[in-house]
Every structure is written in C-alpha cells, then in structure tokens.
Amino acid sequence: MIAMQYGFTLPADYDMAIIDRRIRDKGPMTDGFPKLGFKAYLTARKGELGATDNLYAPFYLWRHAEGASDFLCGPGFEAVSQSFGRPQVATWIVWHGDVAPDVAEARFATREILPLGTDVALASVRDSETACARERLDQAGVLASVAAFDPSGWRMIRFALRADAPAVSPSTRIYRVGHVSLP
Known part of the structure; x- marks a missing residue:
C-alpha cells in the first residue's frame, strides 16, 4: 500500500466555497477508482x-502502486494540475x-x-505504529x-479520518472532509 497527499495553499481571502463546490461536483468522479x-x-x-492557511489537500490510500500511477498519469490529476499548477506529491510506504x-x-x-531519528530501530517503530493505528480505529469516531x-526524508505519518472534530493540537493538522471516494 501507498499513502499519498498533495496540497495547494490558497490566498487568505480565497472563497473556499469554490473548493467546496469543486469537491461536491468532481468528488464522485474518483468513486470506484481501481486499486484505491x-x-x-x-x-x-x-x-x-x-x-x-486555506488549503485544499486530498489524501489517498492506494491498495497498489499502479493505482497511484494511473491516477497521477490520468485526466483527473491533469485537470487539477491545470487549475492549480502541478503540486509536489508526498508519498509514504504504508505500515498499516x-x-x-x-x-x-x-x-x-x-x-x-x-x-x-537515525538512532531508532525501524522494525520496532513499525510494530509500535502498526499497533497504534489498529488501536486508533477502535476509538470512538475514528473511521480510518x-x-x-x-524513507527519502525519514519521516512517519499518522493519519485518521474521523466522524467528529478532534481537539486542536500544535503537532497535528486538522482538515474538514468534503467527500470520501471508495473503490
């Protein structure tokens, strides 16, 4: 599995209703996307x-790398790139x-x-983070x-989709979800 996210920082006075409409109108186009x-x-x-900041920043969980490749080479991503510019796409190898x-x-x-850190045993971190990810899904309101x-930047990510707004924390970015596409 691969996790992927790109984002666009929008001006402070940007009418975010434009993005909300875009999500409402175009979001269902990725419903049923292969390998998603x-x-x-x-x-x-x-x-x-x-x-x-004002942000538009979709997050993907791909079951297979080919799905990410097909999306990035396809018309949907091309349309986003034409509208906002081609973004840098962050990718992560999924532990869980x-x-x-x-x-x-x-x-x-x-x-x-x-x-x-360079002093951590990656296998140990993977095991610990996998256990934490499983436990998170058992928490009330956590849906993913x-x-x-x-490994290119030696960083790890913890991501969750939630039914309710979590408490604000300085180390955690919180987003609103406009649509969730499923395979």
Missing part, C-alpha cells in the same frame, strides 16, 4: 481548527491501513508527520487509520 483504498477530499480554512465500513461518513481528518513512513 480511499480518497479523502480535504480542506482547511484559515483560523478554524488551528489552521494558519484500516478502514471502517462507514468511512464515507467521515467529516474530519487528522495528520501528524514526525521525524524518524493509516501509519506510514517516507
């Missing part, structure tokens, strides 16, 4: 839930990804990116949980 675990259409609004049956009900997402790492 899920795609969460994410936004953040400056001043809400700890956000310092769980999705609850009612994941489409998610309204919020959290993302935490942490450095992996992903633990993954980026």
Whole structure:
C-alpha cells in the first residue's frame, strides 16, 4: 500500500466555497477508482481548527502502486494540475491501513508527520505504529487509520479520518472532509 497527499495553499481571502463546490461536483468522479483504498477530499480554512492557511489537500490510500500511477498519469490529476499548477506529491510506504465500513461518513481528518531519528530501530517503530493505528480505529469516531513512513526524508505519518472534530493540537493538522471516494 501507498499513502499519498498533495496540497495547494490558497490566498487568505480565497472563497473556499469554490473548493467546496469543486469537491461536491468532481468528488464522485474518483468513486470506484481501481486499486484505491480511499480518497479523502480535504480542506482547511484559515483560523478554524488551528489552521494558519486555506488549503485544499486530498489524501489517498492506494491498495497498489499502479493505482497511484494511473491516477497521477490520468485526466483527473491533469485537470487539477491545470487549475492549480502541478503540486509536489508526498508519498509514504504504508505500515498499516484500516478502514471502517462507514468511512464515507467521515467529516474530519487528522495528520501528524514526525521525524524518524537515525538512532531508532525501524522494525520496532513499525510494530509500535502498526499497533497504534489498529488501536486508533477502535476509538470512538475514528473511521480510518493509516501509519506510514517516507524513507527519502525519514519521516512517519499518522493519519485518521474521523466522524467528529478532534481537539486542536500544535503537532497535528486538522482538515474538514468534503467527500470520501471508495473503490
């Protein structure tokens, strides 16, 4: 599995209703996309839930790398790139990804990116983060949980889709979910 996210920082005075409409109109186009675990259409609004910028930042869980490749080489990503410019796409190798049956009900997402020090045993971190990801899915309101790492920057990510807004934390970015596409 591969996790993937790209984002666009929008001007402080940007009318985020434009992005909401785009998600509403175009979001269902990725429903049923081959090899997809899920795609969460994410936004953040400056001043809400700890956000310092207006953002559009979809997050993907791919069951197979070919799905990510097909999407990035396809017309949907081309349209996004033409509208906003071609973004840098962050990718992570997934240690663990769980999705609850009612994941489409998610309204919020959290993302935490942490450095992996050179002194840590990666196998131990993987085991610990996998256990934490499984436990997160057992928490009330958590509808998806992903633990993954980026070996090019030696960082790990904790991502969750949630039914309810979590508490604001300085180390965690909170997004609103506009739509969840499923395979």
